[in-house]
Amino acid sequence: MTNEKITGIIVGYARGPNTQYPQFVLVRLNVSKNTKIDNYIGRKLVVVNKHGNRYVGKIVRKHSRKHPIVRAKFKPNIPGQLIGSTVIVE
DSSP, X not given: OXXXXXXXXXXXXXXXXXXXXXXXXXXXXXXXXXXXGGGGTTOEEEEEOTTXXXXXXXEEEEOOSSSOEEEEXXXXXXXXXXXXXXXXXX
8 A cells, every 4th residue: 555645525424224323433535436445444533624734544344345434433423414524544
């Protein structure tokens, strides 16, 4: 893997038919189609809001077979205002 910064966009919380799971966040990575998403499992994600609060999470599994979407776990949970914001993969 190269040392270039890979970014992504927070798509939303993981959801079931009746339940929302705010500890799990879906993130769409900005990578090419040929990239294996399995290589990113276990990597850190960092997102900073407009007040300077820094949230650190970890990619725990892939979410989609076709699209570069992964499931990440943040502790503490990210607020809903950060949905749609950019994350950096470290």
